[in-house]
Amino acid sequence: MAATLPPALDASSPPPPLFDGTTRLYTSYTCPFAQRVWITRNYKGLQEKIKLVGINLQNRPDWYKEKVNPANKVPALEHDGKIIVESLDLIKYVDSNFEGPSLYPDEPAKREFGEELLTYVSEFVPKMYGAFKGGDTTKVADAEFDYLEKALQKFDDGPFFLGQFSLVDIAYAPFIERFQLVIADVWKYDLTAGRPKLAEWVEELNKIEAYKETKTDPDQLLPYLKSRFVAQQ
Numbered sequence: 617m618a619a620t621l622p623p624a625l626d627a628s629s630p631p632p633p634l635f636d637g638t639t640r641l642y643t644s645y646t647c648p649f650a651q652r653v654w655i656t657r658n659y660k661g662l663q664e665k666i667k668l669v670g671i672n673l674q675n676r677p678d679w680y681k682e683k684v685n686p687a688n689k690v691p692a693l694e695h696d697g698k699i700i701v702e703s704l705d706l707i708k709y710v711d712s713n714f715e716g717p718s719l720y721p722d723e724p725a726k727r728e729f730g731e732e733l734l735t736y737v738s739e740f741v742p743k744m745y746g747a748f749k750g751g752d753t754t755k756v757a758d759a760e761f762d763y764l765e766k767a768l769q770k771f772d773d774g775p776f777f778l779g780q781f782s783l784v785d786i787a788y789a790p791f792i793e794r795f796q797l798v799i800a801d802v803w804k805y806d807l808t809a810g811r812p813k814l815a816e817w818v819e820e821l822n823k824i825e826a827y828k829e830t831k832t833d834p835d836q837l838l839p840y841l842k843s844r845f846v847a848q849q
């Protein structure tokens with residue numbers, strides 16, 4: 617994780633000067649949903665244009681719900697006098713409304729498959745978290761990671777889901793980062809074993825600076841994930 621993140625604001629912190637023309641990403645540095653938007657911002661080189669505002673979710677300021685996001689969740693983006701929420705909408709919004717390299721290809725076949733995968737991620741995530749609580753964890757994992765391995769075979773002009781790095785990789789990355797840690801530790805399950813495309817995807821993803829800067833220290837993340845999402849062993 618980048619060393620110089622602004623401190624997270626808590627119940628004792630005054631709000632920033634809202635709607636003063638500054639673009640702000642309200643975030644929690646360990647939230648996988650917020651991480652999607654953070655990666656998008658970094659990859660597009662918008663570090664100066666989009667300011668990070670860390671929110672301490674354990675001790676949230678009242679003004680956050682009142683003035684920023686009535687749902688009281690991160691991420692939220694303050695831009696052009698309005699607030700935009702929901703990470704999958706936000707990554708598309710940031711890609712379309714700001715400068716920097718495009719994160720969604722023009723080819724219709726790639727766009728169509730991209731939409732399919734961006735829809736599927738919202739099934740994949742709860743299925744995996746559910747599998748950590750239920751009894752058939754490795755069976756669910758086999759099916760889910762085989763699906764992703766197959767998806768990665770579709771385009772061969774790069775190691776990512778749509779060939780080149782895109783919003784699809786960004787939507788999955790924070791969650792695969794977490795699932796890989798938990799399933800390796802608790803079930804001794806290597807999700808890249810026998811899945812060469814997924815192995816390459818993980819390797820190439822971890823070379824991307826915009827992503828690396830957003831990763832949470834695994835030593836900090838793993839105990840939290842186990843206590844929150846894994847049924848008693």
Ligand SMILES: N[C@@H](CCC(=O)N[C@@H](CS)C(=O)NCC(=O)O)C(=O)O
Pocket residue numbers: 644646647648649650673688689690691701702703704
């Ligand atoms: N569907 C939302 C989910 C966001 C979300 O659940 N964020 C969590 C942190 S990782 C949060 O703010 N939780 C606070 C709460 O639910 O009170 C998105 O994709 O942006």
